[in-house]
Amino acid sequence: MNQKYVLSLTVRDRPGVLVRVAGLFARRAYNIESLSVAQTEVPGISRTTFVVTGDESSIEQVEKQLQKIINVLKVINHSEAKYVDRELMLIKVAVTSLDERTELRQIAADFRAKIVDVHQNALIFELTGDEGKVEAFIEQMRPFGIIELIRTGKVALTRSAEDPKVKKSVLAAKAA
Amino acid sequence: MTGSEVLLKALELEGVNLVFGHPGGAIMPVYDALYDSSIKHVLVRHEQGGAHMADAYYRASGKVGVCFATSGPGATNLVTGLATAHMDSSAVVAITGNVPLSLIGTDAFQEADVYGITGPVTKHNYLVKDVNDLPRVVKEAFYIASSGRPGPVLIDIPKDIQNATFTGTFEVEIDLPGYKPTIKGHAGQIKKAAEALRAAKRPIMIVGGGSQSAADQVVSFVDKTGLPVITTLMGIGAYPAASDNWLGMPGMHGTVTANKAITSCDLILAAGIRFDDRVTGKVSTFAKQATVVHIDIDPAEISKLVEAHVPVVGDLKDILPRLEKELNKLELSDWWTQLNEWKSNYPERFNREGKTLGSQEVIRMFYEATEGKCVVTTEVGQHQMFAARLFPTHKARTWITSGGLGTMGFGLPAAIGAAFARPGETVICIAGDGSIQMNIQELATLYKHQLPVIIAICNNGVLGMVRQWQEMFHHERFSEVMLADSNPDFAKLAEAYGIAGYNVFDRETAKKLIPELLAKGKPAVVNFVVYPSEKVFPMIPSGAGVEDMIIGDQEPEYDYDTDIYGEKELA
Ligand SMILES: Cc1ncc(C[n+]2csc(CCOP(=O)(O)OP(=O)(O)O)c2C)c(N)n1
Numbered sequence: 001m002n003q004k005y006v007l008s009l010t011v012r013d014r015p016g017v018l019v020r021v022a023g024l025f026a027r028r029a030y031n032i033e034s035l036s037v038a039q040t041e042v043p044g045i046s047r048t049t050f051v052v053t054g055d056e057s058s059i060e061q062v063e064k065q066l067q068k069i070i071n072v073l074k075v076i077n078h079s080e081a082k083y084v085d086r087e088l089m090l091i092k093v094a095v096t097s098l099d100e101r102t103e104l105r106q107i108a109a110d111f112r113a114k115i116v117d118v119h120q121n122a123l124i125f126e127l128t129g130d131e132g133k134v135e136a137f138i139e140q141m142r143p144f145g146i147i148e149l150i151r152t153g154k155v156a157l158t159r160s161a162e163d164p165k166v167k168k169s170v171l172a173a174k175a176a
Numbered sequence: 177m178t179g180s181e182v183l184l185k186a187l188e189l190e191g192v193n194l195v196f197g198h199p200g201g202a203i204m205p206v207y208d209a210l211y212d213s214s215i216k217h218v219l220v221r222h223e224q225g226g227a228h229m230a231d232a233y234y235r236a237s238g239k240v241g242v243c244f245a246t247s248g249p250g251a252t253n254l255v256t257g258l259a260t261a262h263m264d265s266s267a268v269v270a271i272t273g274n275v276p277l278s279l280i281g282t283d284a285f286q287e288a289d290v291y292g293i294t295g296p297v298t299k300h301n302y303l304v305k306d307v308n309d310l311p312r313v314v315k316e317a318f319y320i321a322s323s324g325r326p327g328p329v330l331i332d333i334p335k336d337i338q339n340a341t342f343t344g345t346f347e348v349e350i351d352l353p354g355y356k357p358t359i360k361g362h363a364g365q366i367k368k369a370a371e372a373l374r375a376a377k378r379p380i381m382i383v384g385g386g387s388q389s390a391a392d393q394v395v396s397f398v399d400k401t402g403l404p405v406i407t408t409l410m411g412i413g414a415y416p417a418a419s420d421n422w423l424g425m426p427g428m429h430g431t432v433t434a435n436k437a438i439t440s441c442d443l444i445l446a447a448g449i450r451f452d453d454r455v456t457g458k459v460s461t462f463a464k465q466a467t468v469v470h471i472d473i474d475p476a477e478i479s480k481l482v483e484a485h486v487p488v489v490g491d492l493k494d495i496l497p498r499l500e501k502e503l504n505k506l507e508l509s510d511w512w513t514q515l516n517e518w519k520s521n522y523p524e525r526f527n528r529e530g531k532t533l534g535s536q537e538v539i540r541m542f543y544e545a546t547e548g549k550c551v552v553t554t555e556v557g558q559h560q561m562f563a564a565r566l567f568p569t570h571k572a573r574t575w576i577t578s579g580g581l582g583t584m585g586f587g588l589p590a591a592i593g594a595a596f597a598r599p600g601e602t603v604i605c606i607a608g609d610g611s612i613q614m615n616i617q618e619l620a621t622l623y624k625h626q627l628p629v630i631i632a633i634c635n636n637g638v639l640g641m642v643r644q645w646q647e648m649f650h651h652e653r654f655s656e657v658m659l660a661d662s663n664p665d666f667a668k669l670a671e672a673y674g675i676a677g678y679n680v681f682d683r684e685t686a687k688k689l690i691p692e693l694l695a696k697g698k699p700a701v702v703n704f705v706v707y708p709s710e711k712v713f714p715m716i717p718s719g720a721g722v723e724d725m726i727i728g729d730q731e732p733e734y735d736y737d738t739d740i741y742g743e744k745e746l747a
């Protein structure tokens with residue numbers, strides 16, 4: 001049975017590591033729905049969040065294989081513990097009248113989306129939220145005419161209550 | 177110092193004194209530096225051969241094998257060799273030249289994306305972009321290749337890096353925070369494994385390729401506990417074949433005793449095996465009653481295909497002695513009565529009185545002449561399976577075959593690599609007439625180095641293994657398996673390379689020749705003309721379970737015209 005998984009990988013910022021990760025997903029016929037990568041607080045270490053769909057029976061094997069990649073430091077399968085996830089979207093919407101402009105501003109305020117670019121025929125909104133919120137906003141924008149949009153894909157962190165060990169080590173370092 | 181000199185020095189620091197390779201434009205600076213180096217270089221005739229030699233060098237000695245190739249076609253020729261090493265967990269470091277950094281990605285002459293191509297068939301790979309990284313990269317490559325679950329590592333070095341001036345240091349540390357193989361087994365898990373073993377009435381131990389580096393520990397463990405031992409294709413030699421506790425090989429072409437034991441046992445102690453589908457057959461019917469205690473250094477192998485009830489991750493060298501301490505001789509007399517009954521009911525059967533020679537009897541003659549005290553390499557096909565059953569060896573690292581990838585063309589270069597790794601020991605390559613032609617050019621390498629390698633070609637005139645499947649599962653539709661109509665005269669071919677060559681058609685000549693060749697210790701090619709319809713039995717058809725095992729009747733008499741180049745239609 002196919003299922004959706006949110007996996008976070010802490011990786012060394014070295015060429016080739018994402019190729020190996022992507023290759024592994026492909027070999028096991030996992031589809032990558034979204035992927036975000038960026039530096040962490042430690043120089044040279046990046047954190048990636050993958051949203052993949054694939055076979056339920058092989059996810060554990062995929063995690064172990066990911067862990068074997070030399071430059072993968074840590075693999076977290078978020079379905080195993082509560083987590084917080086967000087994504088960011090930039091969406092460019094057509095505006096043809098003052099009424100529309102007012103209406104769009106109102107919807108944006110409801111969603112707590114920010115206007116980041118203004119043009120006589122278009123507005124760009126920035127929205128952060130979980131998948132549901134992002135998708136609801138897209139639906140609201142549709143009737144106005146979406147010119148283009150981009151989403152970062154999910155980023156995720158395990159909730160602190162589920163991960164007490166890590167927290168303790170940081171607190172200890174702070175105390176020292 | 178130039179990058180090339182740094183590379184060779186770094187290799188020397190890793191204890192390398194022998195590399196297998198083939199030069200070309202993009203690696204010429206390295207070959208120039210090699211000219212003044214103490215490292216011995218074996219010039220192979222095809223880079224695939226070099227990779228297999230390096231692979232077998234490791235398998236036979238436990239020392240990392242090294243091969244060199246140039247960019248583009250040289251590097252792509254390595255790919256089969258790397259994949260073979262990867263599948264069988266063999267420690268190889270491959271060094272490839274590449275076009276200068278500034279030309280990478282421009283479709284330059286002899287450029288290939290070697291880093292990209294080799295990723296999936298290596299444990300790790302590097303593209304070096306700074307000459308000062310070389311000492312660290314080489315050090316890491318050897319560490320990664322040889323530690324944990326061994327595997328091949330490739331280092332791709334652009335030509336300008338080979339020529340660049342080094343301003344770095346050799347005092348470097350390995351920098352691999354994401355790579356920490358588990359060596360020490362978990363004490364609690366070892367206790368659980370001991371409990372399970374004490375409770376078992378019908379336990380068996382299956383020893384795989386991972387045991388080749390822990391053979392002493394395996395032997396000591398079996399001596400103490402009295403467990404019956406099955407060796408997989410990759411485990412042959414890690415426990416002495418033909419000793420009382422040995423039940424043979426499991427799986428598709430395994431012995432009846434080993435397969436019946438697996439089906440009836442209540443515990444499997446799996447040591448360094450990965451439950452390949454050729455071993456398990458249909459997983460749902462595999463060892464249904466057994467508690468599986470799985471010891472492996474690679475956590476990803478645990479419960480990959482067969483659920484492990486008691487997993488123990490770590491090095492067998494650490495775990496087996498600790499497990500042994502927890503145990504005494506196990507009380508298994510009823511179980512042994514059963515096993516011994518199977519052993520005597522199902523001895524190895526093959527025809528040695530037919531009108532024409534058969535592969536099995538030829539292979540057995542070698543076993544009898546050497547008592548298995550030699551190094552065996554094989555090609556891939558029926559002869560490989562026959563050799564696994566009839567020509568096992570008794571020492572670790574002396575039985576070398578392409579198990580995981582099943583690479584035709586492995587055996588001859590592997591024999592050369594093994595001969596370099598174990599000077600003074602005779603190496604016998606059991607080959608098929610199809611496989612031998614896949615890397616036959618390495619006869620030149622063999623000639624040059626005059627190694628004690630005897631190549632025994634079981635020349636059945638066909639791609640026998642394919643032919644067997646066609647006979648059994650494809651209604652005897654023998655599609656494209658005929659070799660006899662265009663095989664070369666292998667004896668003449670050997671002679672053309674300067675190697676003694678023999679065509680053998682009959683039993684008496686074979687019996688006389690084999691001991692003579694063994695005594696000589698010189699390279700030789702013996703072409704044994706054998707009949708084409710011989711089959712590998714027992715056999716569990718692909719995807720079936722042990723209950724579907726075809727034990728196989730004695731082969732019918734086959735009156736095969738001894739003129740292999742002749743007109744006779746096969747089957
Ligand atoms: C490179 C490669 N190509 C194809 C195969 C498929 N294959 C497996 S066994 C075999 C026949 C081998 O023939 P031969 O070497 O004559 O050995 P025999 O089975 O006759 O003993 C073939 C074609 C393979 N294993 N490797």
Ligand SMILES: [Mg+2]
Nearest residue numbers: 608609638640
């Ligand atoms: Mg053949």
